[in-house]
Amino acid sequence: MESEANNMADLVVIDVGGTSIKYGVMHHDQLENEGSVATPPTLAEYYTAMTAIVDQARTKYQPMGVAISTPGAVNKKTGVIEGASAIPYIHNFPIVPELTRRFNLPISLENDANCAALAELSSGAGADVENMLFIVIGTGIGGSVIVNNRVIHGRHLFGGEFGYMLVDDKNTLSDVASPVHMARRYTARKADGKKYDGKTVFALADQGDALAKEETGIFFSSLARAIFNLSYAFDPDKVVLGGGVSQADWLIPTLTTYMQAVKEKVGIAPWLPELALAHYRSQANLMGAVVDFRQQYPATASPQ
Template sequence: MALAVFDIGGTSVKYARWQSDQLSQKGSFATPETFEEMVLAMKERLQQIPKVTGVAISSPGAVNVAARQIEGVSALGYLHFRPIFDELEAELGLPVTIENDANCAGISEMVLGAGQHAKHAVFIIIGTGIGGAVFIDRKLHKGRHLFGGEFGLMKPYGQTILSKLGTAVNTANAFSQNTGIQLTGIELFARADAGDEQAKQYLAAMYDSIGLTLYNLQVALDPEIVMIGGGVSTREDVITNIKKRLYHYLAAESVEEIMPEVVACQYQNDANLIGAAIHFEAVMK
């Protein structure tokens, strides 16, 4: 089975051909401003990826597969609350599946990546915001309102959501506002690496917020593995620091024996594409 796969993001749309568990003919285009322009762009790429039998899509928003529409909110409002499955199938002339982008990334890790051996798992992706996915008995748990895995909305200290406390982008913004030194997340890490104590303190607060959130998830769900994705997960020290915090919080309550495996994800930029393709294959069996 050969598929065309699309990963719709706020600024760009990635695409590729998928066959025999491999991506090829990868490319991207700027995210269109309207649904009609999105359809045209997809049609153009399908002409470049011939002989496919379906289209698999990773999308922002709460994807309601049963209702065949995308609910919730995202930066691309034109995707929401329309019969998007039916519209795309009619326009593209092929069967179409759509799943949430974080869910797709989690699926890629569970099937082909770091979570292959796991029965119960949590996947958390740390980018500009924080999202993720929950897998129970290797099945994706989406929840009654399709909000399963929206870890960025958790409030580790009861007031501010994790997406504001637990990302390098927002931690760097807080550093800049409080010090007057404008820098990016990458630059904040660089300052800490160079020995800047203030930068280290800001990153320590970020790790604390993530570790406390994972503590709450661990005692609530008891997964055997926590997989961390997003650009920061490529730094070994990030994984190490998060792991230390999680163990500390568990040990403080004398339940360190339930400490899960904490690992970086295997797939990064391709995770959403791969997960979308795997989702298609599972749905169409």
């Protein structure tokens, strides 16, 4: 169990994104002093921006560490952000020692999807469970695997990369179960000179548009089958759905209907997974970074 002192320690919290860096200070378990800056174009400017955020926090608080959410595959053993992202200069070198030296504080670094999952696990839709699948439905399909309250990173740091699953002879789950890709297919097939987004295609399907109904059917059936299969592979306590489409109140009822059809085809399958919509939105990565820091430094105490 985390100590009460650990929970009360001030932490600088940073969420690095492709276009902006959000930040705040966790003070007495409340996120304060929030703000954002544009993501810099170079590594040197990145260091300057990150250090300025920490220095600003020091003028008002007594931070005991820095909790960071970042794109990329974070290797906690080496302090390297592996893989690739929209911020190429942060990858494939030991960035954790560099940031630690500049801040002169202990830091934690975790992948943004894993941070969002930890936020849900700690005080969101998964607060009542220990084992959870977190599925982010966005431009692609990603997420996190949580077992015994811990992120399962996997040997190659690809734990939760559900979008790589092949669903037919040529398409991955990201190809067919992303609203963005669904809208692109609809736009190409409609070919009326207009560009459609996912929200519009869902609305058109609801209005009876045959092509939209076909494309949304592909989306729902592919996602439902993937959730069903993952649930029987991991047997989680709960499956939490995030991403923009998770704000729709029709998502869970519709997916449940499609999963019931899968269950009937399987026959031997005795249950359906419990689904929940993500609680956190814009603060998810910040809140989850705090959870990650406290897991990494359970003995950190606030100053007396």
